[in-house]
Amino acid sequence: DGGITQSPKYLFRKEGQNVTLSCEQNLNHDAMYWYRQDPGQGLRLIYYSQIVNDFQKGDIAEGYSVSREKKESFPLTVTSAQKNPTAFYLCASSQSRESGNTIYFGEGSWLTVV
């Protein structure tokens, strides 16, 4: 089935560690996104990519990094510089970055700092 696969579903990070969240899509979409969701808040855009080997910062990129070496993959690294990383992370994709494109989401990854 076509879709977006995120892994792991649950991840625990110790203080000072970097962790990487995986995101793979088989929808042949050009654009991919990472959002962060905190309780009672809307989705906030961390990074997005319109094409392979290119990505841009979103609204809350500090403490995060991404890569887009393949069209189907867009991993997110949460670095130790991110001071409050505990949240629900959502990867998404769309056909393109044009206005009005439907965004398809993965099932999300829960990151907890211990």
Added chain:
Amino acid sequence: SQKIEQNSEALNIQEGKTATLTCNYTNYSPAYLQWYRQDPGRGPVFLLLIRENEKEKRKERLKVTFDTTLKQSLFHITASQPADSATYLCALDQYTGGFKTIFGAGTRLFVKA
């Protein structure tokens, strides 16, 4: 910058009634407005898209209206069922040198049997 406001209070209704959720936005009117459903611990799922030149859009028991004068969209679920219980997110595109989709915080809907 564009902001989206959705009622943060949960909406509780009885099964069979019509649920109406509100999405208000500031600044300019977007060319498109979308509604998504999100279940607890899951990713949002697309429901409907309405264009600025459309007043109303329907899909089965769902209806969306778009009033660019009021800067508001209403999302209706008719003949609501307990299975409709979820959080509903409003989303629209903001142009900042390229289009970026921004989401409201969502409104939690509880449908009681």
